Amino acid sequence: MDDQHVVWFESLRRSDVPRVGGKNASLGEMVANLGARGIKVPPGFAITAHAYRHFIEANGLTGTLSSALADLADGKVSLAEAGQTIRRAILRGEWSDDTAQAIRRNYAELNSRAGLTDMDVAVRSSATAEDLPDASFAGQQETFLNVRGERALLEACRRCYASLFTDRAISYRQAKGFDHLKVALSVGVQRMVRSDLGGAGVMFSIDTETGFEKIVLINAAWGLGENVVQGTVDPDEYEVFKPLLSDPKLSPIIEKKRGGKGLKMIYTNESERPTRNVPTSKAERAAFVLGDQEILTLARWACAIENHYGQPMDIEWAKDGRTDEIFIVQARPETVESRREASAVKTYHVKKTGRKLVSGVSIGEAVAAGAVCVIDSPREADRFVDGAILVTRTTDPDWVPLMRRAAAIVTDHGGRTSHAAIVSRELGLPAIVGAGNATHVLHDEQNVTVSCAEGREGFVYEGTADYEVEEIDFDNIPATRTRIMLNLANPAAAFRWWRIPADGVGLARMEFVVSNHIKIHPMALVRYDTLKDEDAKKTIAELTAGYEPRTEYFVDRLARGLGRIAAVQYPHPVIVRMSDFKTNEYANLIGGSEFEPKEENPMLGFRGASRYYSARYRNGFALECQAIRRLRNDMGFDNVVVMIPFCRSTKEADRVLEVMAENGLKRGEAGLAVYVMCEIPSNVILAKAFAQRFDGFSIGSNDLTQLTLGVDRDSVELAELFDEQDDAVRWMIESVVDQAHKAGVHIGLCGQAPSDHPEFAGFLVECGIDSMSVSPDSFIAVKRRVAAAEQHALAGSAA
The missing domain is CATH 3.30.470.20 (ATP-grasp fold, B domain)
Known part of the structure; x- marks a missing residue:
């Protein structure tokens, strides 16, 4: 009967893995249950595991398989010799009449349903031990595409059977503890999607x-x-x-x-x-x-x-x-x-590195150092040194035995879903894929460090870098009244911190996204046609290829970069500070030098709110507003709060809010909250007036200390005088917290002080501050300090 040898996808369910393997059982599950949801799966049928066993028995191959595998286990033959013996025997096997007729008849039916002759099909291996919770068997068996006609189909099916005993498949089963003879192979025959044209x-x-x-x-x-x-x-x-x-x-x-x-x-x-x-x-x-x-x-x-x-x-x-x-x-x-343990996460901090040699897509979040070994083919496995950094153009399943011996992997080609990426994750190895020229730049025996701990981009550094490993345990974190939020700036690394049970993002710095994710001065895009710097113009043309108009590059990249940060803590509030570059920093952006004045003291110069309504930058600020509008309205991140930095006066506040409204960001409309940084003494002195214009304050303790004490925070000579715990600074903070609460608006602090000084966190709790925003690696320590301070305050009030 055909149903012993062949079963159509629509008759299969995921419980049929022993009968048709993981891939085919899953295809049947989707055809039967998800078609009504609009999910399309190409039609086809499965040649069963029974048909495979029948093929092995009919050709008397059980003895050949057992003997070759026993010799391999005893060390009498190599992996390559055992695999070759088995594959050669399978490829010489003949189809029994009943199996061959079943395959031909159902292939004809597949053609008939589509009104075709000799339809092109995909022929996919589907083993009875694959796609399991702890073993993916990624790419272990073969797939054949654009197979046409009965003869080609039968040959492709036979080659699928043989692929059950490739060197990589044998090695993988050995590593995972599967009995070779108990694993059977089903074959899926599926109408081809003409993605060669798409x-x-x-x-x-x-x-x-x-x-x-x-x-x-x-x-x-x-x-x-x-x-x-x-x-x-x-x-x-x-x-x-x-x-x-x-x-x-x-x-x-x-x-x-x-x-x-x-x-x-x-x-x-x-x-x-x-x-x-x-x-x-x-x-x-x-x-x-x-x-x-x-x-x-x-x-x-x-x-x-x-x-x-x-x-x-x-x-x-x-x-x-x-x-x-x-x-x-x-x-x-x-x-x-x-399946990764969620309660504890290892985090790697790269401190001091050598020269950056190559970069690519980061896989994993670890760091590894070692000697480079450039390998062109798995056939060169004998010269690979265990624990070396494997560098190659690309990998496929034949590379797995070699990859197991590496400390890290670097490939010229590939993305996050490539074979090298999937296997590296499964092996727990840091890897950089799509590095472009790693096989040309790196050479054998060169000592390097592979860093996948700095976000989505991974780097290979010369020499052995200085780094440390810390385990962050999220169990038993105390609850606090004070909200503890995160300072996040880098979209590329934002997802690393999703497990932290924070109360939102207290500071997302727009300028970091602009400098690292966009790199172009917004006014250089607005006035691209009149740019004098030809080199900058050429670079901008390359970066903005495909964007029309060019300003769309800035809006799109900024909205999506901030979106990555907003996503990590959604639906908790994410406070995005509008750009706060100093003029010397803006000038370093591509095309920026033509639009920035030279200032003796940029720290107190043309920065923050003063730029937003100025003719020099107003059009650039409009692009920032467009990005925020897209982020909130089109992408849906209405948890984003806008914050205005370095706002010197209430008059300036009114002008900025007016410009924002002109650009579609009106405070209170569509739930938009607008905060102001409290980092200038005037923000404290006129806190009541600022509170009438804004929905909240965020204390920037660095700038507030600098301007309260009259100390340049970057001055080595005055380093001892710069103290965020100075009585004058404390008075400023106590005063503005009190005024904010009287006005009924939110007030938080987004400085480093609570991370560095336990007693400062206690002081903020005493003030009754609503939130503190700290770097992710300080979160647990600050959370515990705040919990202890709150308990102490509670005990004091009870007494």
Whole structure:
């Protein structure tokens, strides 16, 4: 009977893993349960594990398998010799009539349903031990694309059987403790999606580096999806914030990073080689593979699949270039981040480093140092030194035995969903993928440090860097009345801190996002056509390629960069301080020197609020306002609070609020709260008047100390005089806290003092401050100090 050998996807469920393996069982589950949600899966059928066992028995191969594997276990033959013996025997095997007829008959039915002849299909291996909670078996068996005709289909199925005994598959099962002879192989036969004419990729319903569960991560490249899976190309990368996806009016895409996409895999007319890679066009490299609506559709599908399975998922998708339809072609459980221990996190702090040699996409959050070993092929495994830094162009499953021996991995190509990235995570190794030229820049026996602890970008430094490892334990953190918030500035590293049970972000510095994420002076974009600096003009043209007008680059990058920070603490408040560069810092941005005056004392010069209504910068501030409006209204992060820095007078406050309103940011409209930094004595002296214009204060203790005591905070000569705990500074803080409470507005502090001085945290509690915002690595210590101070105050009042 056919159902012994072949079962259609719609008849399968995820409980059928013993019968058809993980991939096919999952495809059946989706076809049966998620089609009504609009999720499309290409039709097809599974050749069962029974058919595989029947093939092995019919060809008398059980003895060959047992003997070769026993010789391998006894050390009589090498892994390569054992694998080759088994594969050769399987490829020589003949199909029994009943199995062959079942495959032919169902292939004909698949053609008939579509009204086609010799339909092109994907032939995918699906082992009965894969996609398990603690073992992904990522890429261990083969997939064959653009297979046409009965003869080619039967041959592809036989080659799938043989791939159960590749060196990498044998090695992986040994490492995971699986009995080789108890694992069987099913084969999925699925109608091809013509993504050779469109695009394809991989997505995860969780952030793969940090385990942040509110993110869908999507990678995309032109052509068939194998290049993304194998890490042959540097794909586009998109991130979507899941909690806001249910509102169709919102577009919560918090990252759109264009990849190099240098190659695409397409069909050929050669039966022996049905696919091949060709270079992409300049236009393809410059364009995003997916539009925003397609990104949002995929993200919603990822959420639906995750909800159905009840766990984070690793999903492959493809877009048909003829019809523009998107399909899900595989879904499996994510096996690394979703199982990571959540109560404690190791955090690496890189202190002193050597020269930066190469950079790429950071995988993992660790640091490793060692000697470089550049390897071109797994065949060179004999010369690899255990514990070295493996540097290569790209990896596939053949590399796994070698990767296990490395301290860290660096590849020229690949993205977050490439083979090198997935396996490195599973092995717990730091890795940098898509480094571009690592195999050219780095050389054997060179001592380097691989740092994946500085955000989404990883770095290889010359020599052994100075770094420390700290374990942050989130268990048993005391509750406090005072809200303890985070200071976050770097969008690239923001997701590292999602597990911290903070009360929001008390300070997100816009200027850090501009200098690191955008790099261009906003006025250089506004007045690009009249720029005199030709080098700057050329660089700006390269960075803003694909953005029209060029100012959209600034708005888009700023909104998405801040979105990453806002997402970490959503729905808690996230206070975004509008730009507070000094003129000398602004001048260092690309194209900035033409727009900034030279000042003797930039610290007390043209900074903060004074810029926002000035003709020199007003148009630049308008772009900042556009970004905040997009962040709150279009992306949906209405938890964002705007804060105005260095506002010297109430007259200046009125002018700034007026300019903001002109740019669509009106205080109180759509729930918009506007705070002001309290960092100038006038903010304290006129606190009552400022409280009538703003919804809250945030004390900047560094600048307030500097201006209260008349001490340059950067002066080495006056370092002893700079004291945030000076009586005059304390009086200022006590006074403004009292005035804020009388006015009924929020007041917090976002300085370093509570982290550095336990007694200062106690003083703030005594004042009754509403919140303190500290760096993430200080959070637990400050939280405990505040809890102790609150207990002490409570005990005192009771007595």
